[in-house]
Amino acid sequence: MSERITPAFEEDTNGIFKLVFKTSILSFLTLGIYRFWATTRIRQYLWGSVTIDDDPLEYTGTGMEKLLGFLMAIIILTIYLGLVQFLLTFVGLNFTISDDPEDALNQVVSIYISLFAVFPLLAFATYRARRYKMSRTLWRGIRFGMDRAAWGFVGRWILCSIVQLITLGILTPYKTFTLEKYMADRSYFGSAKLHQGGTWTALFPAMKHVFIGMAISLVGGLLIYMEVFVVGLIVTTVGYLWFTIGTVDYGVKSFAYLTSHKTIEGGLSLASAPSTGFIIKKVVLMSLALMLVTSVIFGLVAGVSYGLANLSPIVSIVIVALSYIIGIAFTEALAMAWITMPILAHYITTSQIAGFENIGAIQQREADAGADAEGFADALDIGGAF
Amino acid sequence: MEIGQASYYDGKSAKRISVTLGLSNDRLSLEISAVEFDRPLSWRLSEIRGAGNRPTDTNLQLYFGQHDARDRDKTPARLVIKDPKVIAYFERTRPSLFKRDITSSDKRSFMKRTVIAVAAVALMILVILPGLAGVFAQFLPVEKETALGRGALKNLERVYGKVTEKDAVYCSTPDGDAALQKLTAHVVGNTKMDYDLDIRVLNDDMINAFTLPGGIIILMDGLLQSSASPEGVTGVLAHELGHVVERHTVKNVLYTSSMAGILSMIFGDMSGGAALAIFGEQLIGSSYSRNAENEADSFAIASLTNAEVDLNGFAEFFDLISENEPSVLDKLSYLSSHPISAGRATKVRDAATFQKTIKAPLNQEEWYALQHICD
Ligand SMILES: [Zn+2]
Numbered sequence: 001m002s003e004r005i006t007p008a009f010e011e012d013t014n015g016i017f018k019l020v021f022k023t024s025i026l027s028f029l030t031l032g033i034y035r036f037w038a039t040t041r042i043r044q045y046l047w048g049s050v051t052i053d054d055d056p057l058e059y060t061g062t063g064m065e066k067l068l069g070f071l072m073a074i075i076i077l078t079i080y081l082g083l084v085q086f087l088l089t090f091v092g093l094n095f096t097i098s099d100d101p102e103d104a105l106n107q108v109v110s111i112y113i114s115l116f117a118v119f120p121l122l123a124f125a126t127y128r129a130r131r132y133k134m135s136r137t138l139w140r141g142i143r144f145g146m147d148r149a150a151w152g153f154v155g156r157w158i159l160c161s162i163v164q165l166i167t168l169g170i171l172t173p174y175k176t177f178t179l180e181k182y183m184a185d186r187s188y189f190g191s192a193k194l195h196q197g198g199t200w201t202a203l204f205p206a207m208k209h210v211f212i213g214m215a216i217s218l219v220g221g222l223l224i225y226m227e228v229f230v231v232g233l234i235v236t237t238v239g240y241l242w243f244t245i246g247t248v249d250y251g252v253k254s255f256a257y258l259t260s261h262k263t264i265e266g267g268l269s270l271a272s273a274p275s276t277g278f279i280i281k282k283v284v285l286m287s288l289a290l291m292l293v294t295s296v297i298f299g300l301v302a303g304v305s306y307g308l309a310n311l312s313p314i315v316s317i318v319i320v321a322l323s324y325i326i327g328i329a330f331t332e333a334l335a336m337a338w339i340t341m342p343i344l345a346h347y348i349t350t351s352q353i354a355g356f357e358n359i360g361a362i363q364q365r366e367a368d369a370g371a372d373a374e375g376f377a378d379a380l381d382i383g384g385a386f
Numbered sequence: 387m388e389i390g391q392a393s394y395y396d397g398k399s400a401k402r403i404s405v406t407l408g409l410s411n412d413r414l415s416l417e418i419s420a421v422e423f424d425r426p427l428s429w430r431l432s433e434i435r436g437a438g439n440r441p442t443d444t445n446l447q448l449y450f451g452q453h454d455a456r457d458r459d460k461t462p463a464r465l466v467i468k469d470p471k472v473i474a475y476f477e478r479t480r481p482s483l484f485k486r487d488i489t490s491s492d493k494r495s496f497m498k499r500t501v502i503a504v505a506a507v508a509l510m511i512l513v514i515l516p517g518l519a520g521v522f523a524q525f526l527p528v529e530k531e532t533a534l535g536r537g538a539l540k541n542l543e544r545v546y547g548k549v550t551e552k553d554a555v556y557c558s559t560p561d562g563d564a565a566l567q568k569l570t571a572h573v574v575g576n577t578k579m580d581y582d583l584d585i586r587v588l589n590d591d592m593i594n595a596f597t598l599p600g601g602i603i604i605l606m607d608g609l610l611q612s613s614a615s616p617e618g619v620t621g622v623l624a625h626e627l628g629h630v631v632e633r634h635t636v637k638n639v640l641y642t643s644s645m646a647g648i649l650s651m652i653f654g655d656m657s658g659g660a661a662l663a664i665f666g667e668q669l670i671g672s673s674y675s676r677n678a679e680n681e682a683d684s685f686a687i688a689s690l691t692n693a694e695v696d697l698n699g700f701a702e703f704f705d706l707i708s709e710n711e712p713s714v715l716d717k718l719s720y721l722s723s724h725p726i727s728a729g730r731a732t733k734v735r736d737a738a739t740f741q742k743t744i745k746a747p748l749n750q751e752e753w754y755a756l757q758h759i760c761d
Contacts, residue, residue, distance in 0.1 A: 057438070064496065142462070
């Protein structure tokens with residue numbers, strides 16, 4: 001008889017709001033240095049809100065190790081980016097063929113080419129950041145972990161991205177599945193290895209609304225091409241909206257499929273049944289509410305600064321800057337409390353662990369020192385909400 | 387004394403052990419007893435810390451170790467307490483459960499990494515990239531550089547054509563062109579020239595001159611008008627030729643684009659980082675261009691000395707633009723691209739004292755023709 005467990009999430013809207021508000025103000029005032037500790041405290045809070053069989057998750061990462069990892073990433077990236085960007089600029093100068101070289105020089109050379117140099121690094125950083133988060137997560141004192149295999153991920157990421165690009169996104173499921181399988185198959189809870197089952201073709205049904213949106217946009221484009229402008233424009237807009245919501249739907253459904261086909265060595269398995277409706281409702285409604293609230297706040301800031309026009313300039317600049325910082329921190333805190341945390345809670349509470357009676361057999365694993373923490377992700381600015 | 391119930395995890399497996407918590411007789415240690423244990427575990431109260439998040443009313447996780455957060459990972463045995471009464475007991479008796487210290491090893495590695503990071507950035511920006519720019523600029527074929535310059539020129543003409551009120555973008559008269567050619571011959575002298583020089587006078591009152599890739603030099607009419615003598619114009623022309631010969635425009639593109647990437651990465655996600663990155667770029671960029679200006683000045687001094695053109699005339703041009711003579715705005719336009727330090731005029735004057743023979747680069751009629759090339 002398989003014992004099934006559903007994790008719980010204790011949502012404390014006020015608590016998380018206060019924490020994010022306070023830490024993001026501190027981050028501003030320290031020119032961003034505090035952000036490493038801010039992330040740490042927010043994660044400790046969120047991890048601690050999750051309980052599995054009444055035992056909370058624990059986050060053991062520290063702000064200092066993140067700062068050290070960031071410095072390490074800066075050292076390596078300075079050398080890498082400096083050299084690569086230099087060489088690419090030189091190649092760009094040699095091959096630029098354009099009627100308007102000023103554009104070619106400024107835009108092609110400095111933006112696009114450096115993006116190509118950064119792309120593989122983004123994949124590298126993504127894997128490293130996930131490995132870092134796993135290695136700093138404990139439950140019942142047992143560590144999660146991931147193999148040191150970021151370069152293999154980079155290779156697969158490049159390959160899958162090329163496949164995705166030349167098939168105009170139709171083979172997106174192949175990329176989603178391959179990359180997730182690569183990471184899952186290298187993940188552990190304690191001594192128990194995870195395994196990603198299933199096939200990538202099974203993700204195609206999840207793409208249904210993406211394809212419908214694409215088809216509608218295509219029809220709209222065709223109508224515009226045939227000079228039926230008004231109808232064409234309306235159809236294109238509908239297609240675009242359909243496509244956007246379809247993308248969210250794909251995210252939710254592919255997550256559900258991938259999670260439900262994960263097993264843990266020793267007779268455990270996972271299941272997940274999140275609702276696209278809930279996620280879209282949170283994202284759309286709460287984003288609208290957030291926009292409303294922040295426009296009121298920033299309207300007040302603008303009003304205040306207008307009223308200060310005849311104060312001494314330094315005083316009014318300080319007041320405006322402070323209210324601007326408070327406005328941003330307020331927005332970030334609301335976004336966490338209203339959107340990010342409820343969505344995280346939804347994913348967690350709609351998942352299940354089966355075969356739970358086997359949990360006690362799982363043994364501890366070695367600690368992973370991980371010298372750079374998530375420094376690369378941080379330096380390359382792909383950190384995410386928490 | 388019994389305190390209450392809890393779950394214990396030994397840090398070796400995920401197996402739950404239900405335990406009873408109590409105090410030792412000396413009240414200094416927590417006694418953890420269970421049917422699975424031969425004898426109770428004893429945790430010194432002063433070494434018990436809170437793990438993870440601060441406790442909620444129904445959730446407190448404890449471990450046995452030092453303040454250092456890293457020890458938390460090394461000592462994975464955990465006590466999970468759900469009983470609000472027990473949680474309240476610990477919060478009351480051990481208020482510093484969640485206090486953390488920064489260890490000296492943290493401070494050391496922080497200092498070390500900071501020093502290495504700053505050194506790596508400085509080495510890259512101040513030594514390696516300028517060096518690479520200098521070397522690689524030589525490998526860019528002259529035809530490529532010329533094509534880039536032509537393109538930039540075309541773009542400039544398009545933009546300038548839109549804003550100017552004058553009828554022509556460039557100025558040219560037969561006599562004026564001849565005078566300009568004579569000056570050019572003076573400053574080129576026997577310098578080996580890879581480029582077909584293309585020197586033009588732009589119909590604008592600004593006191594300025596600049597160089598585009600591939601040997602294109604633009605003198606502005608305002609510069610010709612305000613210079614007291616042909617020597618001043620000759621000096622500026624020689625200075626711009628220095629930029630051409632040293633390939634400064636290409637070096638500058640190579641250097642600034644790679645430097646900008648580094649700076650935007652470092653400051654990218656700091657609050658107000660974009661402003662810091664732009665500021666840093668300006669600062670480093672201007673120090674880099676100051677270096678180029680010095681090189682161009684040295685070239686001008688050598689070139690004028692060879693051509694036996696009086697360097698004092700060039701120095702006087704510096705005086706002129708540091709004075710209040712022309713409108714402040716016109717002056718600023720020259721200063722922004724050619725930062726004037728007191729040292730620059732002095733350096734030229736010093737070199738002038740070594741000049742043995744001097745002769746006028748242009749006669750009266752030729753100088754008149756050059757100054758009136760835009761009339
Ligand atoms: Zn110059």
